[in-house]
Amino acid sequence: MKPIVVREYARLTTDDSIETSLDRACIPQSAFDWLCRLSAGFKSNGASLLHLENRQWLRLDNFVGIVETPCGTLLEILPKHTEASNEAASRALLIKMLETALDLPKRTTDKTDIQTYRRPLLEWVMKEFVLALDHLLKRGLRFDYRRVEEEQRYLRGRLDMNKQLRQPPGRAHIFNIRHDLFLADRPENRLLKSALMRVCGLTQEPDTWRLSHELAGLLAEIPGSPNIAADFRQWRSDRLMAHYQPVRPWCELVLGQHMPLAMRGKTHGISLLFPMEKLFERYVEVKLRRELPAPYTLNRQAKSQFLCTHEDKSLFQLRPDLLIQSPQKTALVLDTKWKLLSAADNENKYGLSQGDFYQMFAYGHRYLSGEGDMILIYPKTENFSETLPAFEFSEKLRLWVTPFDLENDRMHWPMTSRTPSYPRYSLQDNPRKAERDSGSAGWRL
Incomplete structure (x- = not known):
């Protein structure tokens, strides 16, 4: 059966009169009902697969991959990395990210x-x-x-004397x-x-x-x-x-x-669903780790800091996606977000989330002691191709929102001269040249 190809946040319906595209498609009623039941199982595990808009429409969440229903409907969900609809480019990107992340x-x-x-x-x-x-x-x-332990009419290997001695007289010709x-x-x-x-x-x-x-x-x-x-x-x-x-x-x-990225439900055939947030985080981690010069290290999902203490107990663990550290201290706090931003939409805060800024504010005070730079990494699109101006929490603590180019596997590093703890060269620059210029392999503390 030919798969139904959509992308993240697409809307599914049982109305066969609609015009199908990557953002909306028609599925059989049996597949519609089964997806609703599958979503209930995901919600019980703390994940969200889709949202029921009404009795005729389902809206997918940020999971990508493939899922097969018991009625034989095969649904392929591709990443939404651009506003334009390009099935081949979306599938190529997903395959590249899966190869790297897994x-x-x-x-x-x-x-x-x-x-x-x-x-x-x-x-x-x-x-x-x-x-x-x-x-x-x-x-x-x-x-x-x-x-192999067995009974035979011939000797082979070793004789099990304990069992052989307990043989009755009528079975003395059988060897254990x-x-x-x-x-x-x-x-x-x-x-x-x-x-x-x-x-x-x-x-x-x-x-x-x-x-x-x-x-x-x-x-x-x-x-x-x-x-x-x-x-x-x-x-x-x-x-x-x-x-x-x-x-x-x-x-x-x-x-x-395949764990930890694959999430499985009770499906009919092969089903692979990957949360795009985790897939993007793992992909960025692998690419940055390959380019990171010595003596810096990249740590994933740090767990050393908590938001507060209560009766000598630490509460609310803070876990930033990535930490770039030197032998002396933490140099940068990085967090990845799979969301399409618009650099021209200043009135709506570029599409940024206030909750993400609260989160980064807590990271900056706990992991950087309130002094340094942090980076929020979003996928690069036509509407978001350059680093936004710095968001200043204080005179010493700043947040940068920067794009990651998924086609060329390059991150747009914001260049700054005011903060000595910030990298002054891109990771793709020549490390030896950077070492001559700054005294370290492309980085300056």
Whole structure:
């Protein structure tokens, strides 16, 4: 079945007379009712999947990915990173962010197809899994010894003397033996078999279908996993299992076990829902960590400070998304927000949230002792391409709102000369040149 493609905050209805687009679509009544029930389960866990506007309309929240209903409706939700509707660009961005945030291994053998992004997200996941599994099988499956205890009419392995001595006279010709079998029945292979059988039943791409069924024949003697979570806990990552590591992330995606970003409900097939706030935060973290010069370190979700104390107990833990620290002190507090801003909409405060400013004010006083700079990071759009003027909480504490370019993976760093604790060079600048100019690798304390 062809998936229904929408994007974040799209509206869904059962009225088939509307004109469909990425921002609104028509779904069957059975899928409509099931999504309402699924949303109730999300709310009980503290998450919001969608909002019921009335009896005919649903409005999606900031989750992206794919979800399949029991009636067979496949809904693909893409990120809304721009006001313009561009399905191919949105899917390409989502795939790039998932590869980076989940540390998915990239393959170069199918470069043309990756560049065109003609495949829906679900087919891309399944195709990458079977390609990784095919590469693994060419290198060879890992076998392991399994202890077998049984009764036979012949001797094999070792005789279990305790059981043999208790044999009745009429069964003296039956031997209780213990021996080891060298089998491919081990947790890693069972998980791969379960994921492969799920792909065989869901894929509609001819190449993926053909390759998956060929691989299923090679794994015919391996049983499926009876307990997926338990087998994942037993997945070994030692030197002998190194060639299994590239296929594991894809296997986790197919089986719905990829945590902490994936959120799963009681769905019919493969369902992958990712909160866009967390996905954007993880993506920015990975990109900044790769470019951060020494001796600075990037810490995620710091937990060292609290908002207040009460009867010698610390209350209300403060957890900024990112902290850039030097060996001496915290240099910068950064927080990511997945929201579209407009630099021209000054009357409505550019679309900024007052609650976010309260949050950053608390971070600045606890992590920076009320002196320094903080940054709120939003996605770059046509209406928000430059850093906004500084928001001053005091003479010594300031907040910057800056864009992150998702296409070029560059953050627009605000340049300032008044505060010595602020970075004076972009992370993409030449570290050696910056070191000659400022006495540190692109940064100055």
